[in-house]
Amino acid sequence: MAEHDRAGRRDPGPAPGDLAATPFRGDRDRLVASPFFARLGGVTQVVTAGGSGLLHNRLTHSLKVAQVARAIAERLAADPDVAPLLADLGGCDPDVVEAAAVAHDLGHPPFGHLGEQVLDRLARHRFGLPDGFEGNAQSFRIVTTTDTRGPKAAGLDLTAAVRAAVLKYPWTRLTHPDPHPRTMADPPRGAAEPPESPGTGSAKFSAYVTELDDLLDCRAPFAGRIADWQQTVESxxxxxxxxxxYAIHDLEDFHRIGVLQHAPVSAELSRWERGRAEFAQLSDTELAADRRRPGRSLEALRRRLHLRDGWMVDDDAFAAAVTRVREDLVDALLAVPFDGSVAAEQAFGAFSTGWTRRLVAGVHVLADPPTRSGHVLLACDQWHEVQVLKFVHRRFVLLRPDLALHQRGQARLLTSLVEALDQWLADPYEADRLPRRLFDLVELAHDEYSELAKDHPETLVGPRGEREVSVPALARGRAVIDFVASLTDGQTVSLLDALSGRESRFWSDALVL
Structure with missing residues (x-):
């Protein structure tokens, strides 16, 4: 595929105003200059950093993803054995990959994944938006629609290749493509409906119906090369x-601040290693009966992997991954409490560098991957290691009661802010005093839903056949969700304080995103 075809431009040179010499580098530069990218410095990765500088936020996470993604792309592009396959699949340009990595978290709302869940629930139940809210879809909406830094003042006018690479889950929640990937016998990762919410559509998706034309446009150059539900190689x-x-730096964060403790992690991994055969003999009921005893949660993970990823999981590789993680993370890094010393920082550096190098080296390309994987995937050993690393993070950080307490408060805060803004929009006496950005978002969404109601009313049908035809209601809901999703953690707290009368100072933080 020629570069200008993948770029979606007749002229492969830079757009007017771009400093970079190629369109893909120009895309990367526009993304880095976007205020939506800058705001990620104030958005939670897992817990709010509180200005300490010790924890990753969405900005530092995105920069690390971009660094790792470019390293992978450069290694693959330099391998003559895979070059023909990459070309057949649509190409693997390091600049495209880096730009997509910079963009991949733009849509994350305040308070991380917790905020994503709250806004999705409010979008669907309060505002009747059939496709709700999803961070990946919000990222695509930002780069194609709500950012205004591109030459056309609607989105960033990115090349087709970069837009397609942002689509980690290249389908809408309910309607596209047809047949929808959630109906497949073995759905792609993220495409299945959440087991706790049947009938709501895919758990993960990368485009709302309002951006379906952009999805179709950027995927057109890849038609016939990959299935319509598959990621591009660059994605x-x-x-x-x-x-x-994610598997590496979140563990570092929570060891650094003393949350990830040596003893419980060591007990879990070591007990499973010693009793591997014993645990395998337990029934699911017996395993769940006392699931907090060391070793049982890890055995539950092994069984979930067999159910979900039978195409890859291997018990011997799983056991080897547990041993490697125990040796490198538990016996080496966590065995010495972090004290800020040079030795402690060097231990962090060695752990991060060694594991990143090992995992990057395990990335390879398949011509015909299983539906649960993209064309680019980790080798068997490294795939299992990532699963175990992510397990440690979930089991010993995300499931902590003190984090749950913190997040319940954040959920109430976000809900209250959405309700307050919705009430403000509905007040005819205050309509002319809305934040200008919110007013603009209402107008934008009204135009979008008016066009959909006229030309594609089927996209406004909910998962159970309910049809929402109130364009003003849909527009108001999408605008409020867009507005709140564009705030930082701190702006969210301060704005609710102002709207609740708890803040005596004038609101001075301009809401211009």
Whole structure:
């Protein structure tokens, strides 16, 4: 595929105003200059950093993903054995991959994944938006629609290749493509409906119905090369880089601040290693009966992997991964409490560098991957290691009661802010005093839903056949969700304080995103 075809431009040179010499580098530069990218410095990765500088936020996470993604892409592009396959699949340009990595978290709302869940629930139940809210779809909406820094003042006017690479889950929640990937016998990762919410559509998706034309446009150059539900190679590289960065740096964060403790992690991994055969004999009921005893949660993970990823899981590789993680993370890094010393920082550096190098080296390309994977994937050993690293993070950080307490408060805060803004929009006496950005978002969404109601009313049908035809209601809901999703953690707290009368000072933080 020629570069100008993948770029979606007749002229492969830079757009007017771009400093970079190629369109893909120009895309990367526009993304880095976007205020939506800058705001990620104030958005939670897992817990709010509180200005300490010790924890990753969405900005530092995105920079690490971009670094890892470019390293993978450059290694693949330099391999003559895979070059023909990459060309057949649509190409693997390091600049495209890096740009997609920079963009991949733009849509994350305040308070990380917790905020994503809250806004999705409010979007669907309060505002009747059939496709709700999803961070990946919000990222695509930003780069194609709500950012205004591109030459056309609607989105960033990115090349087709970069837009396609942002689509980690290249389908809408409910309607596209047809047949929808959630109906497949073995759905792609993210495409299945959440087991706790049947009938709501895919758990993960990368485009709302309002951006369906952009999805179709940027995917057109890849028609006949990959299935309509598959990631492009460049998106697959970005996805793997995201997994690698997440698996490593969140563990470092929570060891650094003393949350990830040696004793419980050591007990879990060591007990499973010693009693591997014993645990395998337990029934699911017996395993769940006392699931907090060491070793049982890890055995539950092994069984879930067999159910979900039978195409890859291997018990011997799983056991080897547990041993490697125990040796490198538990016996080496966590065995010495972090004290800020040079030795402690060097231990962090060695752990991060060694694991990143190992995981990147395990990335390879398949011509015909299983539906649960993209064309770019980790080798068997490294795939299992990532699963175990992510397990440690989930079991010993995300499931902590003190984090749950913190997040319940954040959920109430976000809900209250959405309700307050919705009430403000509905007040005819205050309509002319809305924040200008919110007013603009309402107008934008009204135009979008008016066009959909006229030309594609089927996209406004909910998962159970309910039809929402109130364009003003849909527009108001999408605008409020867009507005709140564009705030930082701190702006969210301060704005609710102002709207609740708890803040005596004038609101001075301009809401211009």
């Amino acid at each position: 697959s590289v970005m996805d793997n880089a995201d997994d690698i960065a």
